[in-house]
Amino acid sequence: MAEDFVNLLADLKEQEVLSLAQKRIDSGEDPIKILDDSRAAMAIVGKRFADGEYFLPELVFSGELLKQISEMVKPHLKQAVETKKLAKIVIGTVAGDIHDIGLNIVDFMLDVNGFDVTNLGVDVPVEKFVEAVKKTNAPIVGLSGFLTPAFDAMKETVEALDKAGLRKDLKVMIGGGQMDDEVKKYAKADAYGKDAMAAVTLAKGWIGAK
Numbered sequence: 001m002a003e004d005f006v007n008l009l010a011d012l013k014e015q016e017v018l019s020l021a022q023k024r025i026d027s028g029e030d031p032i033k034i035l036d037d038s039r040a041a042m043a044i045v046g047k048r049f050a051d052g053e054y055f056l057p058e059l060v061f062s063g064e065l066l067k068q069i070s071e072m073v074k075p076h077l078k079q080a081v082e083t084k085k086l087a088k089i090v091i092g093t094v095a096g097d098i099h100d101i102g103l104n105i106v107d108f109m110l111d112v113n114g115f116d117v118t119n120l121g122v123d124v125p126v127e128k129f130v131e132a133v134k135k136t137n138a139p140i141v142g143l144s145g146f147l148t149p150a151f152d153a154m155k156e157t158v159e160a161l162d163k164a165g166l167r168k169d170l171k172v173m174i175g176g177g178q179m180d181d182e183v184k185k186y187a188k189a190d191a192y193g194k195d196a197m198a199a200v201t202l203a204k205g206w207i208g209a210k
């Protein structure tokens with residue numbers, strides 16, 4: 001089923017992939033696995049876009065399909081984990097970037113794992129991150145980005161948090177499509193997380209929660 005699912009999503013076959021997603025959920029499959037397979041399909045969509053096989057309409061449609069699938073999966077994630085509020089976290093997609101599907105999955109996973117999440121949305125200017133950290137006293141910030149220009153936006157956001165005197169009591173994690181440890185170093189962040197579960201593990205580690 002997983003392979004069919006990945007191919008149907010990459011081929012943007014709406015009805016077929018949504019009914020297969022429902023079938024997988026009804027059969028009690030691990031919701032995380034369905035999200036991982038969606039990610040694999042997005043990598044294929046991204047490659048077809050880069051190769052000129054898909055164009056913006058396909059990219060937009062793939063995002064819509066992914067949103068529908070993550071909405072179907074989310075309630076089943078909720079059943080997996082019940083905890084009390086642990087700590088505050090400010091997250092957002094950095095300036096110039098409007099990709100938010102990954103960000104919203106991170107938001108959701110942090111929420112169901114007990115964190116009090118302030119999600120600033122997309123294309124977030126550096127000063128808005130500074131404001132939100134001052135307002136919430138959050139000890140953790142999560143920066144999301146999918147575009148190459150997001151590397152610099154992440155670096156500028158960390159610099160602005162530092163200039164505001166907030167950096168020393170703050171942990172900053174980054175993530176999204178092509179982010180990695182090199183970008184983490186470049187942006188002077190504390191950690192890179194490959195997916196939403198990594199975001200939860202990093203955050204729990206920093207506040208000493210199991």
Ligand code: B12
Pocket residue numbers: 039042043044045046047049050056059060062063064066096097098099100101102103105106141142143144145146147148149173174175176177192193194195196197198199
């Ligand atoms: C869907 C999509 C879009 C949709 C986004 C819809 C939406 N609401 O988000 C739309 C159509 C809007 C779009 C627009 C564009 N896009 Co686009 N898009 C994609 C695509 C196909 C999928 C992205 C996605 O949502 N993936 C699925 C999610 C779930 O991603 P994920 O990586 O699994 O997310 C997980 C992790 O990354 C992690 N994570 C995410 N954030 C964070 C944060 C933290 C702190 C942590 C720890 C972890 C973490 O957790 C997530 C969940 O597990 C990618 C291709 C790809 N392979 O990624 C191209 C891609 C990112 N887009 C690309 C481009 C070029 C564009 C456009 C410039 C196209 C254009 N000419 O207009 C515009 C840019 C608009 C802008 N200013 O941002 C390029 C970027 C190339 C580059 N090097 O910069 C890509 C790579 C495609 C390609 N190969 O060319 N896009």
